[in-house]
Amino acid sequence: MDRSRRNFCLGAGAAAVGAATLAAAPSDAAPSGTVAGVAAARTGGDPAHRWAMVVDVRKCVGCQACTVACIMENDVPENSFRTIVSTYEVTEQDKAGSYMLPRLCNHCEDPPCIPVCPTGATFQRTDGIVVVDNTVCVGCAYCVQACPYDARFINHNSQTADKCTFCVHRVDAGLLPACVETCVGGARVFGDLKDPASAVSRLVREADPKVLKPEQGTQPRVFYIGLDPRFQGKVDGTPTLWRPSAHTERSHAGKEHA
């Protein structure tokens, strides 16, 4: 993305339009990257669809292929993740086993990240996909705080809020999200809830899937089959053995160079 050009568009748009932008009706002809352009983008997506994902955790083998595919597809910065497979060791009656839980943005029907956004940079398309316009986002991170799923983060390359977009660019081109495409065990199923014949509609109808943190009232559109209630909210367990973080990495790098 040509960020300097977009910044110029922002500045030029503001100078030319100024406060009149407030009152102006969204125009489809508005250039992408201007504030008016964002208003136009809100009408993006096809309202005939409602995209959703069903994750069958019974089929997830914890290979993290989805994690890597997402990073490669979306140029996610090092040590940041739009999706990751949280992996747990569960010991019950002296028997240990693994539990895998792929996590991503839930593209909620009532997303708490959107009303808090002070600039309208994050919005929901008519097909339900929640996106961030990183040419408008000021990086205030209010949405990061408001998301109950820890799905958002600050991208330190763009210095704006970042998250899973269901690979919106692929979906618009008729492709599956990268994580779904690459899933080895077929644990991730993506499709249209408005199509009663779609795989996700059938699974939601027949497999009685659960959602994360239902008490938050966000109505997630990422459903889980085989979701253990102990993992539905904040997990009560021993913290992770390995937990990547950009800050930790920077600290380590600093020590190495010291």
Added chain:
Amino acid sequence: MMDTQILEVINVTREAAWLPWAVQYFFLIGLSVGGVLLSLPGYAFARDGWRPLGRLALIVALTCGLAAPVALLSDLHQPGRFWHFYVVFRPTSWMWWGSLFIPLYIGALLLYGWACLREELWAHGRIDSRLAGLYRLAALGGGRNDRLIRAAGLLVLAGAALVALYTGVEVAVVKARPLWHTPFLPLQFLTTALAGAAGLVLILNRTVGGADRRVEVRGNRLLAGALAAVMLCGGLWLWLGLSGLDAGHAAALESVAGSEAWRVTAVWAVAATVVPFVIAIGWPAGTGWLTGLIAVHSAWMFRWTVFIGGQTVPKTGAGFYDYALPAGPDGLLGIVGTAGLWLFLLILLTSVLPTPHRPADGRRAPLPPHGTAVPAE
């Protein structure tokens, strides 16, 4: 279920997205609001006995109020885009409302500060010095005007109320963080801000204010009152959490109760409230340094614990995230830099308008009457 053990093997750490800059902002703007409130009796209500304390509170309000927006701007990861707030209409976002309230408040604060200090500007303009003309210009040819002060005071009070409202509610509405999502949080921000402002008044009294004993005693009494309100809010918060009467408070308490570090922090916070309260009640004279420093520390620590500590509580993962204060702009440098800016503003303001000299008995020296030329010292 009893003998189930869950060990998290792989998960992601979400680093704190609201940085120490945010702590500095909420601390400074809180102290500024507290300073405005403490200055009102001496200026807006024209009670001369409150003037010396009110003057120090006004310095707190002005210096903290002017430094605060810099810290807030720095907390944006794209600070150059701040103007994006002002070209949209986003009434659902308390942060957006804040972007309107802050300039209103700062504008009203500057007007109020000027109206209150106009008398001093005018007096300096009567002194035979090379800067006298500038002082006269700044005074706009007039001295004390209580009606103007009252009108500006009303304006800044409204601004302060809006800032106190938005800073508290902005955080309290975040349902995703149980620790923040309690109706007590705005009250706790306000009461700790008042305590911090009273504490800073006590410190300034001993540094730039001439160590006025009556200011110290009155400041300690105000501090004790603010700390009593802090303890009342904290006590109710804890009682609602422990009793389980309110699910929100129970969730807030539960989110941190299992942590040894949080328990130590809680004990520390209680001590930092009770100790200055007892000293301020029992020995209000001669203890301003001590009670003031502890109170300022307590107000800052409350915000640090809420913001930085609150962000170490994972929303989905097990346990707590580690937080290590970075040395650079996102951490220590930001804190020191903001403090340095505040110190610069303090030096600037107290250099332009030094504390009026007092006679030996501690009373404020009368300002020269209108039209009297006072020789330069």
